[in-house]
Amino acid sequence: MRTASLVLVAYLLCTVVTAMWRLWPVDAMRDALPHVGALTATYLGLNARTRIAPALAGSVALGYLLDLVGGGPVGFGALTLALAGLVAVGVQRRILVRGLTMTIAFCGFVGLVAAVLGVLVRVAYDVPRASFGTEVIFVLKASLSTAIIGPLVWRLFRRVDAAFARTHRERDAALEGLVP
Amino acid sequence: MTLRRRLLDWILAAILIIAPALVLRANLRNGEPGSLDEAILRVTSPLQAAVTWIVEGIGGTWGRYVALVDVEAENRELRADNDRLRVQLADTARRAFDVEALEDLAQLRRQTRADTLGARVIAAPMSPQFRVLRLRIDRGEREVQVGMPVISFQGPVGRIQNVWGEYADVMLVSDPQSSIEVLIPRTGGRGILTGLGRGDSYACKIEWLERANRPEAKIEPGDAVVTSGLGATFPPGLAIGKVRQVLRDDGMFQHVEVEPSVNPGQVRVVEVLLAPPPPPDPESSVRRKNEPAFGGRPL
Numbered sequence: 001m002r003t004a005s006l007v008l009v010a011y012l013l014c015t016v017v018t019a020m021w022r023l024w025p026v027d028a029m030r031d032a033l034p035h036v037g038a039l040t041a042t043y044l045g046l047n048a049r050t051r052i053a054p055a056l057a058g059s060v061a062l063g064y065l066l067d068l069v070g071g072g073p074v075g076f077g078a079l080t081l082a083l084a085g086l087v088a089v090g091v092q093r094r095i096l097v098r099g100l101t102m103t104i105a106f107c108g109f110v111g112l113v114a115a116v117l118g119v120l121v122r123v124a125y126d127v128p129r130a131s132f133g134t135e136v137i138f139v140l141k142a143s144l145s146t147a148i149i150g151p152l153v154w155r156l157f158r159r160v161d162a163a164f165a166r167t168h169r170e171r172d173a174a175l176e177g178l179v180p
Numbered sequence: 181m182t183l184r185r186r187l188l189d190w191i192l193a194a195i196l197i198i199a200p201a202l203v204l205r206a207n208l209r210n211g212e213p214g215s216l217d218e219a220i221l222r223v224t225s226p227l228q229a230a231v232t233w234i235v236e237g238i239g240g241t242w243g244r245y246v247a248l249v250d251v252e253a254e255n256r257e258l259r260a261d262n263d264r265l266r267v268q269l270a271d272t273a274r275r276a277f278d279v280e281a282l283e284d285l286a287q288l289r290r291q292t293r294a295d296t297l298g299a300r301v302i303a304a305p306m307s308p309q310f311r312v313l314r315l316r317i318d319r320g321e322r323e324v325q326v327g328m329p330v331i332s333f334q335g336p337v338g339r340i341q342n343v344w345g346e347y348a349d350v351m352l353v354s355d356p357q358s359s360i361e362v363l364i365p366r367t368g369g370r371g372i373l374t375g376l377g378r379g380d381s382y383a384c385k386i387e388w389l390e391r392a393n394r395p396e397a398k399i400e401p402g403d404a405v406v407t408s409g410l411g412a413t414f415p416p417g418l419a420i421g422k423v424r425q426v427l428r429d430d431g432m433f434q435h436v437e438v439e440p441s442v443n444p445g446q447v448r449v450v451e452v453l454l455a456p457p458p459p460p461d462p463e464s465s466v467r468r469k470n471e472p473a474f475g476g477r478p479l
Binding site for chain 2: 011015016020023053056063064065069073075076078082083086121125127
């Protein structure tokens with residue numbers, strides 16, 4: 001239920017961010033949408049308590065929805081987000097993502113990883129892509145925009161997590177971004 | 181968590197990684213959305229449309245009514261640009277008009293066999309009804325003389341009336357003092373075209389146009405009027421205008437009103453005919469043989 005709620009909120013957030021991003025004041029960043037999907041997959045991966053399958057299932061479901069809405073080949077986003085979720089699971093076992101600076105840096109890393117994974121999946125499946133230079137610039141822009149919006153997205157997700165807490169302790173832990 | 185549950189979890193995770201890869205491969209081969217895809221799109225499209233509509237509305241309101249910080253400065257710049265471009269456009273239009281007039285003049289010079297001199301119209305006094313009374317050109321005493329015919333691309337304009345200094349006045353064909361020998365090509369009738377001197381039009385008249393009781397020689401409105409070439413002023417065949425109406429027809433002679441083809445208000449450049457064209461060669465249609473040279477004839 002918690003994962004389903006997060007996926008639904010992420011989907012709504014993606015729709016809103018996609019519609020609003022073109023109002024961004026900096027022209028150079030308008031074509032680099034933040035990876036809200038990757039942020040969600042990473043959040044699910046970071047907060048995978050003991051089982052990783054529900055987190056990956058949520059990532060795949062969100063990726064599938066985003067593929068449908070975005071008009072891309074179905075499976076592309078799902079695969080990318082599943083891999084991003086897997087990376088987050090690996091990260092969660094080694095480092096603790098807390099504090100604003102760490103969160104921004106990690107969100108930038110998530111944007112970078114998601115963009116690079118997207119490029120790798122396109123290379124693997126021979127999906128048309130831009131020149132190397134354009135791809136690199138786009139990857140960096142996407143990483144930056146994801147870093148900007150990441151802390152806000154994760155704060156929202158923590159609120160959703162807190163709503164599913166059974167005890168005060170769990171609620172506080174969820175708001176702090178700690179895996180209970 | 182037991183080993184079995186952990187193993188199951190990893191197997192599920194592997195399936196969740198492999199399944200999108202397979203779906204992507206299948207989708208890249210096929211490309212057609214399935215019935216599940218269509219159903220999801222049908223559900224999500226209204227939501228997406230609503231979000232886009234709200235965001236567009238908010239963004240549009242913000243951009244149009246709130247975020248107007250630089251609008252005044254931008255407006256000032258645009259107004260200055262607009263003024264500069266208007267002046268530029270007027271200048272370009274004037275140049276284009278001049279070029280067009282000069283092209284007409286060049287074509288007129290090629291068509292006219294007589295010796296001509298180009299001139300620019302520099303002034304045009306007008307009647308109270310805004311009709312041009314005469315034209316002033318930039319050719320003076322050393323170049324033109326009184327009585328020389330003046331033509332434009334549309335046809336005869338008039339004759340030089342006064343010359344002083346570097347300028348000359350042209351009496352228009354619509355002036356009552358003007359008289360030009362004309363011909364109606366359809367009927368062959370000849371007459372003298374004089375101006376009516378109306379303040380509100382450039383109308384002319386032809387009096388004593390011979391009919392000689394021939395029905396086919398009757399002038400109709402719309403008949404073309406051209407110069408006859410008699411009087412050694414205007415070259416023959418220049419279109420002067422068209423018959424607008426028949427004023428009187430007594431069976432022997434007709435009096436008609438003519439609408440000139442030249443609008444003096446639009447004439448910018450003219451040609452002054454310095455000398456009448458040479459008379460046509462009467463033997464031009466006769467084939468001549470070359471005279472034998474030195475009494476011999478080539479084989």
